[in-house]
Amino acid sequence: MTGEAPPRLIWDWTVRLFHWLIVLIIPLMWWTAEEGHMDWHRRLGMTMFALILFRLIWGLIGTWTARFGPMIRRLGSLGDYIRDLRSGAHMPAFGHGPLGVLSVFALLLGISIQVSTGLFAVDVDGLESGPLAVLISFDLGRELAEIHELNFNILSGLILLHIAAILFYRFRLRDHLVKPMVTGKRAAVDFGSQELPENRMRLVTLLIAVILTAASVYAVLEAG
Numbered sequence: 001m002t003g004e005a006p007p008r009l010i011w012d013w014t015v016r017l018f019h020w021l022i023v024l025i026i027p028l029m030w031w032t033a034e035e036g037h038m039d040w041h042r043r044l045g046m047t048m049f050a051l052i053l054f055r056l057i058w059g060l061i062g063t064w065t066a067r068f069g070p071m072i073r074r075l076g077s078l079g080d081y082i083r084d085l086r087s088g089a090h091m092p093a094f095g096h097g098p099l100g101v102l103s104v105f106a107l108l109l110g111i112s113i114q115v116s117t118g119l120f121a122v123d124v125d126g127l128e129s130g131p132l133a134v135l136i137s138f139d140l141g142r143e144l145a146e147i148h149e150l151n152f153n154i155l156s157g158l159i160l161l162h163i164a165a166i167l168f169y170r171f172r173l174r175d176h177l178v179k180p181m182v183t184g185k186r187a188a189v190d191f192g193s194q195e196l197p198e199n200r201m202r203l204v205t206l207l208i209a210v211i212l213t214a215a216s217v218y219a220v221l222e223a224g
Contacts, residue, residue, distance in 0.1 A: 007185035010095055012063045014206065018055050019181055022111070025051070026159070030152070038128045046131070049115045050217050055108065057209040063202070065095035071105075074098050090173045092186065100177075103162050110155040114148065119220065121145035131224030 025044055032041040059068040078098040084090065096104055122129040122141030133141045169175040180186045 007183075007187055008094075009185050010065050010180060011184040012066065012202075013184065014054075014058060014062065015066045016181055016184055018051055018058075021051055022048075026111075026155075042131065045115065045118045046217060046220070048111065049119070049220065050213050052108065052111050052115055053216055054209055054213040056112075057212055061205045061208065071096060071101040074101055078102075085173075090175065092175055099165065103158075103165065106158050107155075107162060110151065110158050113151045114155055117144045117148040117151065121148045131220055134224060 025048055029041060029044045029048065032038070032044060058066050061067075064070060074093075074096070075098055081098040093100065119130040119132045120136055120141055121144050122133045122138055123145060124142070126138060129141060136144075166177050169177050
């Protein structure tokens with residue numbers, strides 16, 4: 001009699017750390033802005049800049065489930081996936097399913113816009129500004145500040161939609177999406193023989209991503 005196969009790793013620790021840091025930082029950024037703690041808001045903003053930049057790089061050179069290429073290819077089955085959901089059929093995905101891919105791309109875009117506009121934003125009296133606001137005119141800085149505020153409302157809506165989808169999967173489809181984002185693993189029975197491909201250059205690619213991210217953050221701080 002053979003034992004049950006051990007859970008399969010689907011999310012590497014960098015993806016999981018990125019996810020939960022974003023979960024922590026976004027409400028903190030909202031709170032610091034609302035309470036006028038702009039020094040902390042800028043620090044958190046630069047942290048978010050580093051995180052989103054790292055994730056974009058990791059989406060190109062990271063582990064298989066973190067890469068954008070496989071995610072984009074998975075969108076080709078979006079129509080079939082939605083039809084299966086409507087019929088009550090659901091097969092857990094090894095990584096993000098097609099709807100999950102759309103959610104990831106929408107959230108990454110929303111966060112990227114939020115961070116990039118914040119770098120250049122200027123408040124109405126010019127007393128508070130992003131680190132790169134000195135590189136543009138006051139009027140353009142104000143326009144970007146307005147986009148920054150508007151985009152946060154859009155981003156908040158995307159986050160609420162994301163949470164609603166997680167709850168739908170959990171209670172309607174009996175698919176627990178949160179636990180794997182904590183442990184990185186899911187039951188092997190969900191995926192047959194599929195496994196996360198081994199990346200022998202993982203340490204090198206991680207080092208490249210960290211160096212590129214650190215260099216970009218340093219360049220922004222120096223430019224400001």
